[in-house]
């Protein structure tokens with residue numbers, strides 16, 4: 001059951017081969033017996049899940065049908081859920097109960113999807129390996145010595161291990177695409193503004209975007225259709241109409257131009273990863289797409305700009321965690337400064353503190369123009385280069401990350417090398433564009449992802465390219481041996 005596609009699960013629910021309760025129990029049992037190996041969940045919610053499943057069964061029994069009605073899923077633990085703790089991977093919010101639901105959670109609840117729990121993540125979504133979680137590192141189901149990627153590493157690992165057919169994620173600089181690539185699943189970061197940020201704990205508000213993670217592009221399309229849409233409670237939410245992404249997967253692709261950035265295949269890109277992506281691009285050509293070379297010259301510039309802008313926004317967003325209103329408070333504070341200082345240094349982990357320091361420095365009087373102002377100008381340049389590239393092609397194809405999943409602990413001593421993992425994903429967030437990761441093979445037992453990037457609000461086309469590629473390949477159907485049905 002856990003290896004079935006969403007369509008198969010929906011068919012089973014529709015013709016009542018099994019109930020939503022049985023489906024939830026099946027996946028809960030997998031989590032219960034096997035998650036200790038990978039630590040992909042922070043909180044599992046069997047009672048709430050079974051109650052939601054019973055409610056879905058009642059709707060199904062009354063004849064209602066829906067794309068997600070009765071379908072189990074997990075939320076990255078950054079989406080607020082009233083009544084279920086939301087930790088954001090931090091000791092700061094270790095037992096915090098949100099007073100309201102994120103809009104995304106309301107939408108999925110209304111659709112009748114069944115939440116099984118909240119997945120592990122890098123603290124406040126800062127990281128590329130899921131080693132920054134206050135709830136322990138997540139392991140890659142393909143190779144327990146490897147990281148799953150981050151910051152949505154728990155969601156990616158849970159889908160790869162088939163603990164849930166669907167999971168939400170968020171992507172500020174790559175946090176959906178990179179863990180999707182490392183775990184051999186499909187993940188889409190939509191256009192900035194496509195998915196509401198209301199109730200999604202803020203890291204860097206001008207870059208953060210929620211999205212969908214699943215085995216296939218088809219299943220991502222269904223989840224994204226339910227998550228997307230205008231929200232008056234998010235001032236950056238787009239009013240663009242949301243197509244039914246599942247209904248446009250077979251749109252014709254012949255004649256589309258696939259742009260391959262010259263600069264992304266030189267320098268730091270691992271040769272074996274490059275070879276897998278080349279093979280995948282050849283498949284796109286076999287679908288009738290035409291390959292063109294394009295220029296995206298400023299990946300290094302993007303990285304430098306991002307690691308000023310994201311910490312700057314984070315330092316402001318995270319100032320609310322002061323030991324007074326939210327979350328963790330130190331024991332026996334001597335005075336107000338002691339309360340702030342110790343609550344924040346005890347509640348936040350090392351990487352979060354590093355980012356707050358960088359961001360506060362970059363924004364401080366006298367440095368603002370030299371750092372923040374210049375980074376904003378770099379951001380505009382990067383967006384302009386993407387616009388130019390996308391005038392020469394319809395879809396950009398390239399790597400998600402320079403390597404496959406690295407070993408746990410490999411970058412622990414050197415955050416700057418970790419930051420390099422995001423070199424191909426970060427420029428996309430700076431430009432606000434949609435992009436996805438699709439599995440295209442393995443190096444040893446570790447998966448490789450290809451990134452597809454499009455113009456704003458062309459998620460339908462990106463999903464169609466990924467879907468039609470997946471009709472010709474079966475990398476997205478592979479399951480790590482230890483997590484196959486019947487394996488111990």
Ligand code: GLN
Nearest residue numbers: 125126127172173174175
């Ligand atoms: N790895 C990047 C960072 O640490 C991106 C994280 C993200 O997309 N949330 O900021």
